[in-house]
Amino acid sequence: xxxxxxxxxxxxxxxxxxxxxxxxxxxxxxxxxxxxxxxxxxxxxxxxxxxxxxxxxxxxxxxxxxxxxxxxxxxxxxxxxxxxxxxxxxxxxxxxxxxxxxxxxxxxxxxxxxxxxxxxxxxxxxxxxxxxxxxxxxxxxx
Amino acid sequence: xxxxxxxxxxxxxxxxxxxxxxxxxxxxxxxxxxxxxxxxxxxxxxxxxxxxxxxxxxxxxxxxxxxxxxxxxxxxxxxxxxxxxxxxxxxxxxxxxxxxxxxxxxxxxxxxxxxxxxxxxxxxxxxxxxxxxxxxxxxxxx
Amino acid sequence: xxxxxxxxxxxxxxxxxxxxxxxxxxxxxxxxxxxxxxxxxxxxxxxxxxxxxxxxxxxxxxxxxxxxxxxxxxxxxxxxxxxxxxxxxxxxxxxxxxxxxxxxxxxxxxxxxxxxxxxxxxxxxxxxxxxxxxxxxxxxxx
Numbered sequence: 001x002x003x004x005x006x007x008x009x010x011x012x013x014x015x016x017x018x019x020x021x022x023x024x025x026x027x028x029x030x031x032x033x034x035x036x037x038x039x040x041x042x043x044x045x046x047x048x049x050x051x052x053x054x055x056x057x058x059x060x061x062x063x064x065x066x067x068x069x070x071x072x073x074x075x076x077x078x079x080x081x082x083x084x085x086x087x088x089x090x091x092x093x094x095x096x097x098x099x100x101x102x103x104x105x106x107x108x109x110x111x112x113x114x115x116x117x118x119x120x121x122x123x124x125x126x127x128x129x130x131x132x133x134x135x136x137x138x139x140x141x142x
Numbered sequence: 143x144x145x146x147x148x149x150x151x152x153x154x155x156x157x158x159x160x161x162x163x164x165x166x167x168x169x170x171x172x173x174x175x176x177x178x179x180x181x182x183x184x185x186x187x188x189x190x191x192x193x194x195x196x197x198x199x200x201x202x203x204x205x206x207x208x209x210x211x212x213x214x215x216x217x218x219x220x221x222x223x224x225x226x227x228x229x230x231x232x233x234x235x236x237x238x239x240x241x242x243x244x245x246x247x248x249x250x251x252x253x254x255x256x257x258x259x260x261x262x263x264x265x266x267x268x269x270x271x272x273x274x275x276x277x278x279x280x281x282x283x284x
Numbered sequence: 285x286x287x288x289x290x291x292x293x294x295x296x297x298x299x300x301x302x303x304x305x306x307x308x309x310x311x312x313x314x315x316x317x318x319x320x321x322x323x324x325x326x327x328x329x330x331x332x333x334x335x336x337x338x339x340x341x342x343x344x345x346x347x348x349x350x351x352x353x354x355x356x357x358x359x360x361x362x363x364x365x366x367x368x369x370x371x372x373x374x375x376x377x378x379x380x381x382x383x384x385x386x387x388x389x390x391x392x393x394x395x396x397x398x399x400x401x402x403x404x405x406x407x408x409x410x411x412x413x414x415x416x417x418x419x420x421x422x423x424x425x426x
Binding site for chain 1: 143145147180182184185186187188212213219220221223224234237238240241242244245246248276278280282
């Protein structure tokens with residue numbers, strides 16, 4: 001069994017932003033030398049998430065619009081009220097959405113490639129940017 | 143370490159439909175010969191998802207009703223408007239729900255069986271059917 | 285490759301309750317002796333879930349408030365109506381939220397520790413308590 005661990009760094013430019021990281025993750029898989037196994041992507045943040053979806057910036061705005069309906073940025077939150085003196089803590093919406101969109105993905109690898117479907121791209125979701133963020137990538141296999 | 147990879151084919155008959163695939167997945171675990179490890183189920187589609195829940199078709203209608211409230215099929219979406227000439231692309235609701243329900247599950251295996259609880263069935267969720275769909279199943283263990 | 289499997293027992297005291305289980309899970313990782321690999325946490329229940337978020341009980345109330353908006357406890361559900369004679373089955377809200385919050389997490393381990401970010405705690409989410417609940421923890425690695 002081989003285990004390979006590395007991390008990606010992502011810079012977001014907006015408060016809410018979807019960023020396609022598929023090619024960066026594919027590069028990591030290739031460099032790992034692991035041909036068959038699992039890639040676990042882990043976002044070590046509570047106000048950003050990761051998902052898989054089509055590369056369509058219009059769709060991304062639709063996704064962000066539904067997220068805003070579920071947990072509005074300007075909602076009435078106890079977390080924000082407690083830290084009302086701290087602009088950087090007005091982010092309960094992002095924490096809540098993190099527990100819905102989730103901060104991890106586990107993707108199978110075969111013959112050196114992720115088994116992504118034709119329309120699947122790996123999307124990092126910034127929900128409290130702009131910030132510099134990390135994705136941990138651990139690959140287990142042979 | 144053993145790695146076993148196979149895929150299941152699923153035919154949906156409705157636009158929105160929940161299909162219990164537990165026995166098909168259990169059969170794959172058995173055929174893999176892996177007694178202890180992890181099963182990673184991966185749906186290589188952006189408009190279908192997979193989850194675990196009780197086998198109760200009434201509950202499934204409740205789940206679909208909440209999904210329709212979160213992202214209505216007939217909602218106002220930029221993705222749908224951009225492709226308004228294409229009936230097959232009127233599916234932003236399904237893309238959005240894919241990023242909430244998620245297209246993967248990682249289930250522990252012990253003594254040759256998935257550690258599913260008494261009420262847990264593996265449910266494939268079609269959100270833009272009817273279609274023929276795939277579930278990739280990769281098992282890692284011994 | 286080493287595979288380690290154990291379970292945690294959790295007692296909830298409320299109908300809806302978030303419980304920080306990070307230190308219990310960290311203890312399991314340490315006892316496993318596995319230094320590098322993946323920890324898969326699996327909740328074998330259809331009315332409880334698991335997630336990662338900040339240790340802030342005010343935020344937890346914000347999360348539960350959004351969950352109540354998505355799938356109200358007193359909502360109109362076919363599952364509840366079918367079992368209207370059974371108080372213990374008035375829990376469609378919990379089943380629905382299980383498929384959104386999800387009953388599993390896969391966390392990378394390096395140098396004997398989970399790669400949790402500074403603000404990430406592992407949170408068990410009871411949605412139909414009080415009950416005694418289980419988390420299965422399977423660790424694969426070296």
